[in-house]
Amino acid sequence: MVKQIIKVVLVLTLSTILGTGMVVFSYQWTLPRIIANERMTLLSSLNVIIDKEHYDNDLTNDVRHFVDSDLLGTTEPVMVYRARKNGQPVAAVFNSVAPDGYNGNIYLLIGIYLDGRVAGVRVTAHQETPALGDKIEAKRSPWILGFAGHSLTDPLETGWKVKKDGGIFDQFTGATITPRSVVKAVRNNLVFFQQHRQQIFETPAQ
Amino acid sequence: MPQSITSQYIEITQDALWRKNVGFVQLIGLCPLMAVTSTVINGLGLGIATMLTLIATNTVISLMRGVIPDEVRLPVFVILIAAIVTVIEVFTKAFYYDLYLILGIYIPLIVTNCAVIGRAEAFAFKNPVGQAILDGFMTGMGFTVALVLLGGIRELLGYGTLFSQAELMFGESARVLTVTVFEHYRGFLLAILPPGAFFGLALLIATKNWLDRQASPR
Ligand SMILES: Cc1cc2nc3c(=O)[nH]c(=O)nc-3n(C[C@H](O)[C@H](O)[C@H](O)COP(=O)(O)O)c2cc1C
Numbered sequence: 356m357v358k359q360i361i362k363v364v365l366v367l368t369l370s371t372i373l374g375t376g377m378v379v380f381s382y383q384w385t386l387p388r389i390i391a392n393e394r395m396t397l398l399s400s401l402n403v404i405i406d407k408e409h410y411d412n413d414l415t416n417d418v419r420h421f422v423d424s425d426l427l428g429t430t431e432p433v434m435v436y437r438a439r440k441n442g443q444p445v446a447a448v449f450n451s452v453a454p455d456g457y458n459g460n461i462y463l464l465i466g467i468y469l470d471g472r473v474a475g476v477r478v479t480a481h482q483e484t485p486a487l488g489d490k491i492e493a494k495r496s497p498w499i500l501g502f503a504g505h506s507l508t509d510p511l512e513t514g515w516k517v518k519k520d521g522g523i524f525d526q527f528t529g530a531t532i533t534p535r536s537v538v539k540a541v542r543n544n545l546v547f548f549q550q551h552r553q554q555i556f557e558t559p560a561q
Numbered sequence: 562m563p564q565s566i567t568s569q570y571i572e573i574t575q576d577a578l579w580r581k582n583v584g585f586v587q588l589i590g591l592c593p594l595m596a597v598t599s600t601v602i603n604g605l606g607l608g609i610a611t612m613l614t615l616i617a618t619n620t621v622i623s624l625m626r627g628v629i630p631d632e633v634r635l636p637v638f639v640i641l642i643a644a645i646v647t648v649i650e651v652f653t654k655a656f657y658y659d660l661y662l663i664l665g666i667y668i669p670l671i672v673t674n675c676a677v678i679g680r681a682e683a684f685a686f687k688n689p690v691g692q693a694i695l696d697g698f699m700t701g702m703g704f705t706v707a708l709v710l711l712g713g714i715r716e717l718l719g720y721g722t723l724f725s726q727a728e729l730m731f732g733e734s735a736r737v738l739t740v741t742v743f744e745h746y747r748g749f750l751l752a753i754l755p756p757g758a759f760f761g762l763a764l765l766i767a768t769k770n771w772l773d774r775q776a777s778p779r
Contacts (some may be wrong), residue, residue: 363633370629370637374644381648385655392658485599486719486748494726 401436401448404466404475410438410445419555426547428452428540429460437556444556446474447548453540457532458482461491465544469552476502476541488533498525498534507545515542570695577699583676584707584762585769590676594708595758597667599719602726604712605705606660607667610649612701614671616694617645619685623693626686638681646672663729676704707765714761719753721746 420432427433434450446468453461461481466474478491490496516522526534598604650668653661685693721743727735
């Protein structure tokens with residue numbers, strides 16, 4: 356009886372140690388590789404927005420956080436990557452959020468050149484409805500490419516809407532909420548950029 | 562009567578792939594089955610990840626079957642399965658990062674797949690390691706077939722394509738695998754939304770039952 360209890364306790368303890376040991380060991384062993392992979396992926400998505408030719412700094416490490424729940428769409432700190440060439444600011448890429456998608460947050464990378472024009476926008480994660488809201492993905496529709504080159508003066512505020520609301524950006528058939536939310540987020544980021552341009556580029560990386 | 566090894570292997574294979582297919586017959590592991598099968602490639606991805614998990618968990622549990630006392634076998638299974646799934650996740654993240662970006666969200670779902678603990682309890686805990694590995698592999702295959710078929714039905718009806726986004730799994734050269742079956746297809750939302758998974762699975766189960774009935778002598 357006692358022997359059996361000891362055996363049970365021993366097996367449970369050992370398998371817990373074995374299980375956690377396996378996890379801890381593989382985690383420790385692979386961590387540097389995982390970090391490198393994540394950095395590579397981040398860099399390649401940033402390079403889609405800002406061409407490699409246009410900057411020469413260590414983009415993934417030249418980053419600063421900003422908090423502005425109104426304009427950046429989240430109460431969490433938002434990462435802003437700063438692209439520079441020969442030490443001069445070129446563009447900033449915001450990893451911000453459109454909080455009012457059809458089905459919650461839409462995560463965006465929004466690149467803005469120093470002169471306030473949009474360099475490019477891409478969706479990194481969302482839960483919009485397949486075949487309706489997911490046309491915001493670059494691989495499903497060219498819609499998201501339509502922001503490049505626009506700024507707060509082109510169009511003016513009334514134009515920063517979907518066509519149905521009197522603006523210049525297309526909505527999708529049967530889905531207005533998703534594109535409306537993305538258009539609004541891009542404009543808000545441009546406003547934030549205009550208000551904080553000095554601060555965005557001058558402060559040292561965090 | 563002790564069976565020959567070969568006939569045992571044949572029986573394991575037939576059970577796992579057809580007679581007791583976890584997707585169509587045992588109907589366990591439905592949570593991931595329903596959740597991710599909106600396309601063929603999604604189904605294939607989850608299927609392969611589940612198969613690797615089943616092979617690993619069946620192997621470990623079969624090897625330890627002499628040591629694990631009956632009374633605590635379930636907690637021990639849970640610990641081992643959770644650890645193995647986590648290790649698989651970490652390794653995919655480190656060595657197959659592109660694949661991880663697609664399968665990543667499904668890998669933790671595998672822990673919720675009752676088929677894994679089901680095979681541990683019903684098979685691996687009672688059988689030698691060779692059979693346990695084959696059972697893990699074949700059960701995984703059977704599940705993968707179910708996922709791919711369901712993903713195929715839903716993708717075809719929902720998007721009018723097959724194998725879209727194959728490049729995410731097999732690299733850029735696989736982009737050509739995507740077949741657009743219906744040109745200018747408007748899409749059929751119901752097939753992609755969760756109810757589509759239930760309708761699709763019902764169709765597949767009915768088809769299997771019908772085939773079985775055709776085959777059996779009356
Ligand atoms: C099941 C279902 C899913 C939907 N998903 C989306 C979606 O992801 N994005 C979206 O903008 N609209 C979606 N819609 C449509 C919206 O409810 C809404 O009708 C549409 O955006 C038109 O908006 P409007 O009347 O303001 O133009 C969905 C509708 C249904 C029934």
